Amino acid sequence: xxNLENYIRDVEDFPKKGVLYKDITPLLKSHExxxxxxxxxxxxxxxxxxxxxxxxxxxxxxxxxxxxxxxxVGFVPIRKPGKLPSxxxxxxxxxxxxxxxxxxxxxxxxxxxxxxxxxxxxxxxGTAAAACQLIEELGGELVQTNFLLEISALNGVEKIKQxxxxxxxxx
Amino acid sequence: xxNLENYIRDVEDFPKKGVLYKDITPLLKSHExxxxxxxxxxxxxxxxxxxxxxxxxxxxxxxxxxxxxxxxVGFVPIRKPGKLPSxxxxxxxxxxxxxxxxxxxxxxxxxxxxxxxxxxxxxxxGTAAAACQLIEELGGELVQTNFLLEISALNGVEKIKQxxxxxxxxx
Numbered sequence: 001x002x003n004l005e006n007y008i009r010d011v012e013d014f015p016k017k018g019v020l021y022k023d024i025t026p027l028l029k030s031h032e033x034x035x036x037x038x039x040x041x042x043x044x045x046x047x048x049x050x051x052x053x054x055x056x057x058x059x060x061x062x063x064x065x066x067x068x069x070x071x072x073v074g075f076v077p078i079r080k081p082g083k084l085p086s087x088x089x090x091x092x093x094x095x096x097x098x099x100x101x102x103x104x105x106x107x108x109x110x111x112x113x114x115x116x117x118x119x120x121x122x123x124x125x126g127t128a129a130a131a132c133q134l135i136e137e138l139g140g141e142l143v144q145t146n147f148l149l150e151i152s153a154l155n156g157v158e159k160i161k162q163x164x165x166x167x168x169x170x171x
Numbered sequence: 172x173x174n175l176e177n178y179i180r181d182v183e184d185f186p187k188k189g190v191l192y193k194d195i196t197p198l199l200k201s202h203e204x205x206x207x208x209x210x211x212x213x214x215x216x217x218x219x220x221x222x223x224x225x226x227x228x229x230x231x232x233x234x235x236x237x238x239x240x241x242x243x244v245g246f247v248p249i250r251k252p253g254k255l256p257s258x259x260x261x262x263x264x265x266x267x268x269x270x271x272x273x274x275x276x277x278x279x280x281x282x283x284x285x286x287x288x289x290x291x292x293x294x295x296x297g298t299a300a301a302a303c304q305l306i307e308e309l310g311g312e313l314v315q316t317n318f319l320l321e322i323s324a325l326n327g328v329e330k331i332k333q334x335x336x337x338x339x340x341x342x
Contacts, residue, residue, distance in 0.1 A: 058229030
């Protein structure tokens, strides 16, 4: 199996002093690594039925739409406030400093649909937990959350522990 | 051939009064429509060799990465300022009110690589022209620009007329 870790670049002091940033652009630049990560995500679903894939703006759009196409299902974007033009549900959550909000179109999910939620990185889990809440408010059944990589020290899995969670890489 | 127009939703007065917004989320929500749009993009390349696909944040990430995977090549994101962690090239361009900046990683493209640029909408062409400039500064050869839809009245094609341009839908 390909070691995806070789395609993640460490960048020191980004976005601020003392932070070691995990850059996924080398992985995206490699067709083979992207394709391999996609296959690993599919394997981890273990054949469970998925009706829609939800991806979180903006890097969650990347493997989100790839997964949707691979699974032959539709893709639903969760976006930052004010970006989705039709009627939305919003969820506001706490950040280290301040708050943030995400939105989903109200007509994006039908009651009872089996949902896969994807984002590129699981850090504190605040965004992911807010996204799970939106999906459930729309009547979706969250089958799995998945992430390219997880910053384990931040313990984001705790915030979404009621759902099966897959991360291809853990730091 | 599937009429993709049926999957674009008109939203009045978004993002501001008097604007008729073209919402692509119904297309994304349909696996068949997404798949059909992808096939149309591939057809329009007419077999030309592509080494990398560049997609513009954030909706340009969607078909950008799908095209890259379909063509078996890497994907390169162009992002809003301050998002890319490693060394970047920047381009600043005029908006209706004020200015905007986009960035690309300096190591994203090798000299002489054949590049396909994708974004979801071609409006005034400001962002697309700035993206083309970044790609050429890195030594990339722009083979084609493509867009899901084009707002013809804004004449964005004029700003990128030195490159072949494909839009699946024109309004």
